[in-house]
Amino acid sequence: MFGSLFSITLAPKPLMSPRLILNASLLLIAVPISIVDLRERRVPDILSVGGTVAVLGLGAILRREGFLGQLLGMAAGTTAFWSVRFASGRKLGWGDVKFSALIGAALGPAGWFWAVMAASLLGLAVAGFLRAFRRIDSQAHIPFAPFLTAGALFSAIAAESLTGLLLGVAG
Structure with missing residues (x-):
């Protein structure tokens, strides 16, 4: 009777899970990327590419079973954003493509999907609001990295x- 009680209270709990470490690492890199993109309208490779390498390295060490998911997320982020860049006539920057790869590497394919959905909806809402109040015109270039960072946090x-929830509804 008391054995199970003591085993619960005496069992050490990890302070940080591998997922939490990867998420925190992503956000520590994503916030400076957003600040630079807002100020200079560019995403520095040292942060996006270097961050991708760091996150993949952490994932390989911390969660070997999830490393394939990280690679798939990175591939999804790169391929999808490269396709958008190509189809849009290069209106999406290379920095955003590389940042998308970082987000995919950190969050995996499903996490990348939700990050991009949230970023896109938030970006559309902000652009629509700015356009409605005549703060921007239809030719304005809006930095996308801050929206990607918000989407990654979400x-x-x-x-x-x-x-x-989606799989439960579909299944």
């Missing part, structure tokens, strides 16, 4: 629940 918090 995904880090809610992706698992949203994916489960």
